[in-house]
Amino acid sequence: MGTVDVNGLTKVYDDGGSNEIVAVEDLNISIEDGEFLVLVGPSGCGKSTTLRCLAGLEMPSSGTIELNGEEVTHKRPKDRGVAMVFQNYALYPHMNVRKNMSFGLKMTTDLSKEERHEKVEWAADILDISELLDKRPKELSGGQQQRVALGRSIVRDPEIFLMDEPLSNLDAKLRTTMRTELQELQQDLGVTTVYVTHDQTEAMTMGDRIAVLDHGELQQIGTPLECYHQPENKFVAGFIGSPSMNFLEVTHRNGRLEGPEFSYELKPEIRDQLRDASNELTLGVRPQDIELADPSVDNAVPASVNVVEPMGEVSIIYIDIGGKTFTAGVSGELIIDNDQELYVHLPPERLHLFDSQTGEAVKNREAIAGSDAIDEYMISST
Numbered sequence: 001m002g003t004v005d006v007n008g009l010t011k012v013y014d015d016g017g018s019n020e021i022v023a024v025e026d027l028n029i030s031i032e033d034g035e036f037l038v039l040v041g042p043s044g045c046g047k048s049t050t051l052r053c054l055a056g057l058e059m060p061s062s063g064t065i066e067l068n069g070e071e072v073t074h075k076r077p078k079d080r081g082v083a084m085v086f087q088n089y090a091l092y093p094h095m096n097v098r099k100n101m102s103f104g105l106k107m108t109t110d111l112s113k114e115e116r117h118e119k120v121e122w123a124a125d126i127l128d129i130s131e132l133l134d135k136r137p138k139e140l141s142g143g144q145q146q147r148v149a150l151g152r153s154i155v156r157d158p159e160i161f162l163m164d165e166p167l168s169n170l171d172a173k174l175r176t177t178m179r180t181e182l183q184e185l186q187q188d189l190g191v192t193t194v195y196v197t198h199d200q201t202e203a204m205t206m207g208d209r210i211a212v213l214d215h216g217e218l219q220q221i222g223t224p225l226e227c228y229h230q231p232e233n234k235f236v237a238g239f240i241g242s243p244s245m246n247f248l249e250v251t252h253r254n255g256r257l258e259g260p261e262f263s264y265e266l267k268p269e270i271r272d273q274l275r276d277a278s279n280e281l282t283l284g285v286r287p288q289d290i291e292l293a294d295p296s297v298d299n300a301v302p303a304s305v306n307v308v309e310p311m312g313e314v315s316i317i318y319i320d321i322g323g324k325t326f327t328a329g330v331s332g333e334l335i336i337d338n339d340q341e342l343y344v345h346l347p348p349e350r351l352h353l354f355d356s357q358t359g360e361a362v363k364n365r366e367a368i369a370g371s372d373a374i375d376e377y378m379i380s381s382t
């Protein structure tokens with residue numbers, strides 16, 4: 001069992017002068033047993049502070065933390081049944097892998113030497129590092145060291161893993177491999193995991209759910225696809241997805257959406273959605289939803305190409321629409337030149353609309369659910 005309930009968690013730091021830094025503000029999150037929850041957000045948004053409060057390394061200014069239904073807000077770290085893995089995994093250089101992995105057990109449990117030995121062998125087997133047990137950290141690659149650091153927390157049989165950017169020190173390729181390994185490991189062990197990263201790709205690919213933070217405040221919590229397709233506000237829309245969503249200020253006037261070079265007649269159901277909304281809206285469109293268009297198409301928008309980045313399967317093009325740079329993803333088979341003039345279409349059904357003032361989503365793109373989606377895809381792709 002390993003549930004986590006964060007209730008109204010607030011952490012205020014004193015900056016040493018007369019200012020207060022609100023690192024986390026009124027955070028509420030419930031995590032299910034066995035869940036992999038990713039806390040994601042830009043640097044300084046309060047991810048590590050939240051995790052450190054869960055671990056007991058930091059005392060909340062207000063709010064409570066419950067693990068397995070029991071309040072632990074003021075309990076010591078070692079009495080919480082959690083194990084933490086940091087970005088900076090700091091193995092003891094003078095100890096071999098076996099000692100590095102068993103040291104924590106020796107300090108914090110009553111296990112016998114044999115029992116500790118067994119645990120280390122078990123964890124080493126899971127992590128495929130059995131043959132490294134007698135080596136020193138300096139003889140290991142970065143990936144192997146990270147595995148030992150994981151081993152150090154696995155041997156403790158925690159109910160909850162807390163991981164703070166554990167893969168950031170690894171090179172890109174290894175990071176991708178370790179991402180998959182960590183996920184598999186988490187599934188095999190079934191241990192509830194709270195994983196912190198600033199990397200939205202990591203969040204999207206690893207999390208059962210992700211919690212997006214900005215300035216210490218929870219912006220949205222949901223499955224990766226919920227956050228991607230149904231962002232609750234402009235911040236989440238812009239943060240999740242790569243390349244980022246494009247934004248453009250538009251006006252809603254008499255059932256039409258007006259922007260530079262285009263004016264859509266809105267469908268009645270969308271008009272209904274916008275009835276109580278402000279007329280000043282921010283339009284959001286994902287790069288891959290921008291279509292190249294024939295100039296004769298209704299609402300074809302003229303654009304000029306600034307830069308082309310071929311990626312192979314797709315090319316990312318940076319285009320100028322009404323004086324603003326947009327990112328668009330187009331088929332890699334197209335040869336597009338810098339400075340080329342072209343036309344694009346922003347399909348109305350793929351658009352997101354946000355209140356320009358508050359950033360709240362007033363309309364998200366239409367997603368097609370379940371078997372309907374597959375049917376539709378099969379029909380349109382034949």
Ligand code: ADP
Pocket residue numbers: 013014015021022023041042043044045046047048049050
């Ligand atoms: P993240 O992990 O998302 O990058 P942190 O939780 O480390 O963010 O920090 C959140 C905010 O709290 C930042 O503004 C940071 O400067 C501040 N902060 C973190 N730890 C301390 C501390 N010990 N003393 C003062 N300010 C801190």
Ligand code: MG
Pocket residue numbers: 047048049
């Ligand atoms: Mg951090």
